Amino acid sequence: MNQRSSAVQREIRQTRGFRSRSQEATVALLRTASVVSRTLGRVVEPHGLSLAQYNALRIVRGAGRAGVATLAVRERMIEEGTTITRILDKLEAAGLIRRKRSEPDRRQVLCYVTEKGGRLLTELDPKVDAADEAAVAALGATRTEDFVRMLDDIRRANAVSGAARSTAVRAGGR
Amino acid sequence: MNQRSSAVQREIRQTRGFRSRSQEATVALLRTASVVSRTLGRVVEPHGLSLAQYNALRIVRGAGRAGVATLAVRERMIEEGTTITRILDKLEAAGLIRRKRSEPDRRQVLCYVTEKGGRLLTELDPKVDAADEAAVAALGATRTEDFVRMLDDIRRANAVSGAARSTAVRAGGR
DNA sequence: AAGCAATAATTGCTATGATAACTATATCGG
DNA sequence: CCGATATAGTTATCATAGCAATTATTGCTT
16 A cells, blocks of 8 residues: 555655555645645735734634633634734734723733724735635535535544544544 | 534634635634644654654655755755754754765755664654544545545645646646 | 632743845856 | 856744743632
8 A cells, every 4th residue: 555656745755655644644734734824824924914913813803892802812713822912912013903901800801803903804805715715726616525524523533622622523434 | 605514613613604615624724734733743742852853854764874955854844934954953963863064065964864863763653653543533544545635636736835846737636 | 708729811931933144165158 | 267146054033832930810618
């Protein structure tokens, strides 16, 4: 087994091929995410936002007039990391969000999108949509659905950290 | 369309759902890669290597006795733009690789794995293999092959930067 | 109601990543 | 052979990620 030469094998040309199909898959996953991440980054960075900042700004907008607490933003970020405070600092300094200590529970700090932030997102939305489309256009609609399902399955099985929303992880195909 | 509630939608619970299937797919891709990357990182980090360092060390080992030039290592890395010199500095300082200026062409610096580096990799190999298996076990063998093909297709379509090693890109599965 | 654990957010420190500028060597054109 | 250009690698700079420790506030427990 393992003698079909995939594009990853050609791209990351190692003298020895992959040791397993699983290894090939994880490498392909990480490398593909890296490529797509850069592509998306190039869309938002000319507007002064890193991809993480854009992601956070969208989450704050999604919360609407009710606002969203700092750590709730972190939970919804693509990258799970912890630097959320500083990302929000930047967005606030740029006038894209506004922060206000919550009233019943004064520990929380709620974030709201400003008009300026909303305008920037409105400007970015179509560009990011187009980039998203372009990124997975090679799959076509049907395979895109399969693709999302596979990714969901992988994440579900790897749900160690986070909210552990496992719900009886079936062993799947194997 | 777009009314099926995927796991991503639940995980990144936004008030508004995804604006498109493509957006759902790119978010799922990036988030899944982040999860898997952390999982793999947890395997190698206890041995004093970051995932990037492990990746570089494996590439150097893959080159064997012939050695491999610095920039050639960078090309084969999972993350494309990375600061390869400092990663190799760390590996050399840890005694895992050895560097030597190339002789016919004195611009190049060739890297070789040391015995110590080889031993560390031999120790890590089964653990990483197991982690790779676990990461995509949810897909099973058949879907894993599909998965790799989809990722290859996406990367091929997004091959803007990098070495542009296209060479008459077959449309593959589609 | 005093003490203690839990939660929310921030900050400090260190390491890493991205980009671009810089140095050294090699190659090509005349 | 000399200068222009390309290639290989390193270094500098800056922003960000990750981890741990800290502060502020709340809720629980007796």
